[in-house]
Amino acid sequence: MTISISPALTAMATYPFVRLEEARRRLLAEGVAVIDFGKGDPNEPTDPAIRQALVDALPERAPYPLAQGLPELREAVAAWVERRFGVALDPDTEVVPTYGSKEAIFSLAQVLVDPASDKRLVVHGEPAYPVYARGAALAGAKVEALPLRREHGFLPDLDAVPAETWERAAIVWVNYPHNPTGAVAPLELYEQLAELAARYEFAIASDEAYTELWFDEPPPSALEASDRSRVIVFQTLSKRSSMTGYRSGFVAGPPEVVAALKAYRPSVGTAPQEFVQRASVVAWSDERHVEETRARYRAKREVLLPVLAERGWEVVASTATMYLWVAIPTGEPSEAVAARLLEHGLVVSPGTLFGPSGEGYIRFALVPTLEECERAAEILRRAL
Secondary structure, eight states, rough: OOOOOOOHHHHHHHHHHHHHHHHHHHHHHOOOOOOSSOOOOOOOOOOOHHHHHHHHHSSSSOOOOOTTOOHHHHHHHHHHHHHOOOOOOOOOSSEEEEEEHHHHHHHHHHHHTTTTTOOEEEEEEEEEOOOOHHHHHHOOOEEEEEEOOOGGGTOOOOGSHHHHHHOOOOOOOESOOOOOOOOOOOOOHHHHHHHHHHTTEEEEEOOOOTTOSSSOOOOOOGGSSSSTTTTTEEEEEHHHOOOOOGGOOOEOOOOOHHHHHHHHHHHOOOOHHHHHHHHHHHHHHHHHHHHHHHHHHHHHHHHHEEEHHHOOOOOEEOOOOEEEEEEEEEEEEEOHHHHHHHHTEOOOOOOOGGGGGGTTEEEEOOOHHHHHHHHHHHHHHHHH
């Protein structure tokens, strides 16, 4: 007798970054010095004031955290949103702290989608962070990807989407600044989506993990749309404050959605620990360390951009995030290029890890140290 496993799960390929980690470990076992540009897990040190706030908040006994989060954290988040985007949120009804943003992104379809309804479609751009589709599929939703093309600046061509798609949509995901391409969306995209959401009654889910990693102008938020009544924003300290392991983020959205998330979350037990929340208050209240983080990523970009240009490998989009999205000029498949660089000790992500529209590209996550980036530049001169 065998135990059945969810067909939605068994139909999924191994999570892409698990495959990258397996490749990295094989190289290390062979004694190869590895420079890892694969997964977007910052190696930057978390700011000392944030670390100290966590230490100071460590209790003798840590009880279960409340699903709604500490009022001080919700207030710090609302204050940051108002400073950064000029949007006033009610910290009691429009903000809920989350265990990073990934778990909240994954679970949104469970909260909003009725799998028995005709309106159970989750739409997302592609190439994409894989969790939008995976969370939707495991919630019993239907999933449809909108190809994001270079000729459209890696933005969805909303005018090309048939009305029938919008009519079936329950959630439409956007992610700008965009992983993996580093593209930035103008406020006009959010305004157009808000009009469509009002007409067809779907939720706009905006993953904004990278809004603070920019190199030209600070990107807008979907919260800045004239009508944000259907906008749900997902934010995290993982990239902004180099706090991936702390698991701290928030969702901001309409009161009825935030209330539903608060009702859902005790069942899955994913509220951040209270001492992490105390450290998060410090993180959201400080911009100095974020400016320093941007400066470090800018320095790494400036090491790699010249050598890529010298070898004829064009970096496209990539005006924000920690990523370089690099077009392959040789016609080789992205998996083959990634495998070739792996032989030289460089781990990069083939574009196809993010969907079929990623073919023809590789992604560099600028997480190695500046010194490692300088070594990588010399390797790229030989390998490309």
